[in-house]
Amino acid sequence: MDQSEIYEIIGFELSGNADKHQKEVLKSWMEESESNVKAYNVLRETWESTNINLNHPNEDIQFKKVLYKINASVRPKTFVSRHFIKIAASISIILVSVWFLVYNQSEVKQLEASVSGIEKSNPAGQKSNFLLPDGTKVWLNAESKLRYSTDYGKKDRQVELVGEAFFDVKKDASKEFVVKSENFTTTALGTSFNVQAFPNEGYINVSLVEGKVRVDQYRADSAVDISSKTYLRPGEQIIYDKSKNSLKKGDFNALETTLWKDGILYFDDTPFGDIVVALERWYGVKCSVKNAPEKEVLFSGVFENENLNNVLDAMSYSEKFAHKIDGKSVIIEFK
Known part of the structure; x- marks a missing residue:
């Protein structure tokens, strides 16, 4: 799923405007990894810190607060419904999400300033x-x-x-x-x-x-x-x-030492065991190797921003193994 889509769903969830399908998508996304849970918590805490009460009796004033939060220039001239306020609130959290994505690319975690740093x-x-x-x-x-x-x-x-x-x-x-x-x-x-x-x-x-x-x-x-x-x-x-x-x-x-920072996997007569470790780290998966040959297997290759399936396909031509990718689990079986 595109990152902008999931953060839009978070916006609707925190504003109380998410439907059943959106709630299910959000739940599945959070179950994928701990980092997703932490990302959601950061946005939830940011949302709560705005102190916007969507059930406030004076909705007109509350709507103006939302507009102020998102730096909007439009002022309501007539009574505005609570549903509109919730939509505007969801837009606010989406904008917060954009900030989060820009300054926390690849879900880099930056802790709040504290004594520990x-x-x-x-x-x-x-x-x-x-x-x-x-x-x-x-x-x-x-x-x-x-x-x-x-x-x-x-x-x-x-x-x-x-x-x-x-x-x-x-x-x-x-x-x-x-x-x-x-x-x-x-x-x-x-x-x-x-x-x-x-x-x-x-x-x-x-x-x-x-x-x-x-x-x-x-x-x-x-x-x-x-x-x-x-x-x-x-x-x-x-x-x-x-x-x-x-x-x-x-x-x-x-090349072998620094190309990783440019999105390039580089192997030069690299032992297969080291390659497995590199692939697990690079793609965030866990690999299980079956029928590994007793003789050490070496492999050379350069892969620039390739997906895991393409990398394994290229390696399998020379090393004669089959592979299966199931989510975050990878099975490699030598023939």
Whole structure:
């Protein structure tokens, strides 16, 4: 369903004007994911905060309040029915929804300012890009979250990352830009780099595209004791193997590492197991693999904004497997 349609239905629901079919559609949509429930709650809270009472005895005054809320210039000259007021109210929430869609693309969650700071996060199957208060550009991958303080940029420029993000840092010689990810920090003044640090994967990867960065590794049992410092130049990366507690520095393939932010899946002799993990994260699905061959299967390919069925079709020609997609569940069976 188109996003504008579901938010229009939410408008009618909150204004008390939704019919039975719309209520059923809304219920099904909310049951699809937790992020949909959170999106609805944000709009409901925004709606309730307008303090418009649709059953107020003086409907003419209430209608004027609604018009004021939606910045309308029309003034009622005669008595206006309560039904009209409800329709106008639904228009108001639709406009609020448009604001929500523009500033929260891909259903990025931005928490209200608080002592703990601001968080932006994406569920599986969704990516986003946005600007930090200092103008630094961020591309946030699926199953990833970024946190920063409410006074970011005033005293320092520090963010905390879980997952993967690409940063195009706004230059500021007086304040370093610092990314914290597990027991690593990556420090830069003005540069472009990628950090991959998913908690459920066995490695952490920092790849530098432009500029210069310093990557500090802290002892696992300490937040202040640095065990190593590594400086990267453009085209270099470090990979930390969690199981081996080893750090390796070398060159990297910029295409393979950064194309994700442009909506491109890139595989270059990638093990099939890693591909399954990437597809689950990219499309927000869960894959079940049957009769997987004992010999490691490698695959190469480039997919730009392709749907999952097309990707699996292309892979199946060379790898000889069948697949079935049922909602968020995917079954892959080797022949």
